[in-house]
Amino acid sequence: MHLARLALHDFRSYPEVELTLAPGATSFIGANGQGKTNLVEAVDYLSRLDSHRVAGDAPLVRSGEDGPVERAVIRAEVVRGDRTALLELEITPGRANRARVNRAALPRVRDVVGILRTVMFSPEDLALVKGDPSDRRRFMDGLLVLRSPRLAGVKADYDRVLKQRNTLLKSSRGGRQVDMSTLDIWDDKLVTLGGELVAARLSLLEDLAPHLTESYLTVAAGAAPDRREVTTSYRSSAPLDGHDVPAVVEALRAGLEDRHRDERDRGISLVGPHRDDVHLAIGALPAKGYASHGESWSLALALRLASFTVLRADDDDDPVLILDDVFAELDEGRREQLAALVATAEQVLVTAAVADDVPASLRGTRFTVESGAVTVDE
Known part of the structure; x- marks a missing residue:
């Protein structure tokens, strides 16, 4: 299982962002507060309908100049074997959230849980x-x-x-x-x-x-x-x-x-x-x-x-493995041990404030995250 595309609308700090992803390792590099954790939080939330950072949905919706906007949207293409599913989740604090799979509305939002499976460490x-x-x-x-x-x-x-x-x-x-x-x-x-x-x-x-x-x-x-x-x-x-x-x-x-x-x-x-x-x-x-x-x-x-x-x-079938700001806490030896442990995962998403903290085997495709802008490094 892997994520092929991620699009966010008014989720956390992002008015709009769309990323193309691939199997293997992907790293998001940026200083603290630039929005890299928001990206992987959206992926994990779509998997479990639960945030690792907050208990409620309200903080997940972007705050505009005039206060929070009405809703946030997460869209993702999930590839499992030879099948691709488009998942869409609307987050509306104070009202019922809504979910769709391949444009078809689900009767209950919790029915989206488990279609994308993640394991996140933070x-x-x-x-x-x-x-x-x-x-x-x-x-x-x-x-x-x-x-x-x-x-x-x-x-x-x-x-x-x-x-x-x-x-x-x-x-x-x-x-x-x-x-x-x-x-x-x-x-x-x-x-x-x-x-x-x-x-x-x-x-x-x-x-x-x-x-x-x-x-x-x-x-x-x-x-x-x-x-x-x-x-x-x-x-x-x-x-x-x-x-x-x-x-x-x-x-x-x-x-x-x-x-x-x-x-x-x-x-x-x-x-x-x-x-x-x-x-x-x-x-x-x-x-x-x-x-x-x-x-x-x-x-x-x-x-x-x-x-x-x-x-x-x-x-x-592998879940998507997310390592959010993990390597800064580990010495070089343990970084390499961890990298060896997860090297066989189909897809690993890594965030780090310092690029050199990420073992070479997990840098993969690298995105730079700065002031809410996400750009792929050539």
Whole structure:
């Protein structure tokens, strides 16, 4: 899979830009603040309907002289084997976004997810190691949706149920007299959808583990012997007796029954995948709080590389690999190790502030990005 063309209209800093791309490596070189990350952010957003930089859509729409414009548009030609698909996404903050494939409107915007698959590594990924559980849940769920796009619907339905259930619990807080007859209905929906989501996360973590170990050993070459092993474990808000969907559903149901009183006192749902975490350890110690900056960076990068390998293995088709401002944080040896790891990817998009930071094997076609203008180097 590779991107053959990218066109943006009023996305971030770009009133209009159109680029022709090719398989292999492409590098975007420019000083900070010139707009190079905006280009790869658009590619990744089209893949997942999620930005690695912001939670909402409003910042994605360009601000003109009189304030934000009405909408932003991303268009991309995606080549997969001998087929080409034209993807179009309209981003309209405060209203429903719209998506088209080959000029035909999709009934739901989320149906565009997974047609273009990306794996992106950026400085923000340090949060996967150092950040809150929500950062690791977001990582897992984003990868799940790329592997199985239908899970986007499961996640959206779960979030709606959780919101409704929390509203009901909050209204009863403090002993207020509220009709709680619908709580059982919300409980059933929460454990059914949550059980499917947790079971999928568990399966994904099992698939990731060996690739994470291998990737970390490569990017952290030279680490002390007791700091070379990476382990992962899933921390559930309810004790799990099995990893299949029925077993997880029953565990969540039992967990809800145990915490009903606490939930009503606190006015919030305390059991479910929204409360879970993925525990990461290097050697015998948790990565969060104990890993050095270099170790955290290496582990975050290894997580993304493992994601790439898992997606590639699913259907023998490479996702587009995006390395956003990665090389500035790595010494020369680790830059070359990373370049060797990704050299076989069908398409790699690289951004960097300094051209010499990018290993020669990944410079490929080079674009210069300056003051919002993107020009190809001859």
